[in-house]
Amino acid sequence: MTDVPSRELLELVLDELDENQAQEVVSIPLEGKSSIADHMVIASGRSTRQVASIAQKLTERIKQAGMGPVRLEGLPAADWVLVDAGDVVIHLFRPEVRSFYNLERMWAFGDAPPVAAGNA
Template sequence: MAAQSLASRTPEADPVSALHNLVLSSLEDDQAIETVSIPLEGKSSIADHMVIASGRSTRQVASMAQKLVERMKGELGRGARVEGLPAADWVLIDAGDVIVHLFRPEVRSFYNLERMWAFGEAPQPPNPAHA
């Protein structure tokens, strides 16, 4: 498969990739910690990508979420549903094709969404019938 140049990638040509790339670049610009993107296409109908990242404080988490929503609206004309912004321990941004979870590190560690969405990549518990 030939690599597609960034210049030829337009939101009209591939809106999901454009949204996903915007999310990742926005989080990088805002110095998110441990950003992980989990591909969901073909595994779940809720979205094509789930992005999980952390901020050092509730203030950074809230700022990253607000800037991301503004960038999605300004650059792609896409709105998003946002939950958890007042407390900013865990902010969920549902942009349809991409779902973003922003956490404080302690909260992220507690919920461990990466493990929950591993889809067979996590070790299976032993089967007592074969022990």
């Protein structure tokens, strides 16, 4: 990861998710609570095709912006795709899969509920 501030990367991620019509976008601040990342973003796509498309476009945009290497996991099935952009980790789900795993509840910290991002 380059030395791009995590907030700038988060804003790029949220803009790209909005542009690609991701649904129910939630941002969870992790700074000081986890060493894996500063922010976790969770979003849904309507189908496996949309989830895969969002993940690929997001990865491309992050790379084009020079914000470091990006790792993708779960792309072939596209039920749940993890986009690891270093300080920001993005989980993209089909709605049924998101409901099953309920990461928002798992990562909710008593005093800091997840924050809905934009109008997504």
